[in-house]
Structures are given as structure tokens and as C-alpha cells.
Amino acid sequence: MNDFKAIILAAGQGKRMKTDLPKVLHPLYENTLLEFLLETVKTVFEKEYILVVSPKVRTYLNSISEENVVIQDVPLGTGDAVKRLENWLDAYEGDVLILPGDMPLIKSETLIKICNVHRENNNICTLVTTFLDNPCGYGRVVRDKNGEVLKIVEEKDATEEEKKIKEINTSVYAFKWRELREVLQLLKNDNAQGEFYLTDVIEIFNKRNLKIGTVVVDPVEVLGANTQEELSTLRKILKERINKINMNNGVIIIDPDTVIIGHKVSIEKDVIIQPEVFILGNYVIKKNSYIGPLSYINSKTE
Numbered sequence: 001m002n003d004f005k006a007i008i009l010a011a012g013q014g015k016r017m018k019t020d021l022p023k024v025l026h027p028l029y030e031n032t033l034l035e036f037l038l039e040t041v042k043t044v045f046e047k048e049y050i051l052v053v054s055p056k057v058r059t060y061l062n063s064i065s066e067e068n069v070v071i072q073d074v075p076l077g078t079g080d081a082v083k084r085l086e087n088w089l090d091a092y093e094g095d096v097l098i099l100p101g102d103m104p105l106i107k108s109e110t111l112i113k114i115c116n117v118h119r120e121n122n123n124i125c126t127l128v129t130t131f132l133d134n135p136c137g138y139g140r141v142v143r144d145k146n147g148e149v150l151k152i153v154e155e156k157d158a159t160e161e162e163k164k165i166k167e168i169n170t171s172v173y174a175f176k177w178r179e180l181r182e183v184l185q186l187l188k189n190d191n192a193q194g195e196f197y198l199t200d201v202i203e204i205f206n207k208r209n210l211k212i213g214t215v216v217v218d219p220v221e222v223l224g225a226n227t228q229e230e231l232s233t234l235r236k237i238l239k240e241r242i243n244k245i246n247m248n249n250g251v252i253i254i255d256p257d258t259v260i261i262g263h264k265v266s267i268e269k270d271v272i273i274q275p276e277v278f279i280l281g282n283y284v285i286k287k288n289s290y291i292g293p294l295s296y297i298n299s300k301t302e
Helices: 033-045 078-083 108-120 177-184 200-207 228-248
Strands: 004-010 049-053 069-071 095-100 125-131 140-143 149-153 167-176 212-216 259-261 277-280 295-298
Touching: 004 033, 004 078, 033 049, 033 095, 033 108, 078 177, 095 108, 095 177, 108 125, 108 167, 108 212, 125 200, 149 200, 167 177, 177 200, 200 212, 228 259
Parallel strands: 004 049, 004 095, 049 069, 125 212, 259 277, 277 295
Antiparallel strands: 095 167, 125 167, 140 149, 140 167
């Protein structure tokens, strides 16, 4: 993706997880939330990505080069996190795609679509939204009578009328970097959280009559996790997605509800997999193989 950089915001503490482990480092199966997202991002952007992380998260990322990491030492919000990039992107004239670090189910095709819509429509900002029957907890997308985006209102700052809106902000955005950098200086933290919200740049752009576009995506792809229960939902969706792909390719899975297959495992058709099976790691399972019940296969040695 030429003149496009991905920025992953992964400095959040994740207090509602109720553990000492930072949220983005919680495991799906063989990969963490952040690792899973980063693998997808690399398929589109290769080495053109930056992780904004806390000092604690940084200690876990031994394989990530310094040039791909920015530290947000004090958690002052998403707007502050993006401001930390100013020195790294000082001379940059391209576009950026910003994503939260706990969004492992988004697909590479979706990332490409967002970038293409952003470029083709010459948007200053392209806001990625989705619709939820129960939008509680999410920022709402406020539009005018013509359907143009006016602003994003966080749940804690929303009026009762705004809380009825079902279109929500996914925390995924594409921006022209120069225009974004300019308005970051205008962000204020006079809100319920006392943080600098990246979402506030939408209203600033709107007041300047700058072009804001939207892309509506499948809500499943943009699911995140703030609690252990929500994380378990992501695992279930991932398991079902992978098992469905394998069965559509001719793999015989006797009881898909009890079979977990890692996303790097390649299985040829006519393989039979019995119930209560875990297969993780880097494997190719050849045609006509048989995996018996209660099997655990993992290429990791630690």
C-alpha cells in the first residue's frame, strides 16, 4: 500500500480484564490479540506500521524493531497516543490507517477497502463505522439530516437522544497525515474521562468543511475485547471461522464445537478430525490423515 502507514494503538491498560497482563497481550489461541492483528496488518502494509504501546507492553515485544514502536508512557487517551507520532512522521506526506490493538478479527481485504475508499474519494478522513442493535458502551456517529457526519460522541458524554443512535465508531480511521497532525494540537481533555479523544478531530474537520467519508463494515470484524467474557467471544468466533474454512475445503470435522485449529495450520481435504482436538502452530496435515479424539498437537516447545 503505497504512501500509507498503519498505526496500531496498543497502550491501553485494560483494567476490566482484571489481570496484570496488558489487554492486547491476552491470548486468543497461539497468538495474542496484538500479534493476530499485526499479522493481518503486515499482509497489507508490510513494514510500514507503527505500534503505540505502554512501557509494559514494550517489554513483551522483543521481536519488534525500535523503528516500529512509539511509547506512550502516560495513558492520556487516543488523541495523545497519535500525537506521540509527530517526531516519527515529521516529514511524512502520505496517509495513515489507525486501528486499536485489540481487533484481531478484521480481514486484510477490509483494510485494503478502507484505504482504497479513502484515496479514491480524496477524503481528509475516512471513518469506519458499523451498526449494533445494542450500541451501549460505544461512541455514536452523529450525522446531519443529509447524512453527513457531524461528530462522534463517546458514551459517557452522549445525551439520551444520542445514545439511541445505533451507528457506532469502530475506532478505525484513515487520515491524511498532514491535516490530522495540524488539528491534533487543538484537542482538549474537558470530558468525562479527562482524556484527549482522537474522535474529537472529526468535529474539527467538519467545522472546517473538510471532506469526511465513511466505510460501513461487518460488526464481527471490528469486535474488540475489554473483559474476559468478551475475549472468550472472540475466541469462539475465530474457532468457528477457521473450522468453517476447513470444512468448506473438504476437511471432515466430526464435532466442530470441540475442535480448535490454529490459523497457521494447513489441512488438506479428506482429513478426518475427531472430537476434542487442538491443533496449533505451523503444520501441514496431508490428505487422508486421521486425528483421533482427545489429541493435542502444538509445534511450540516451550
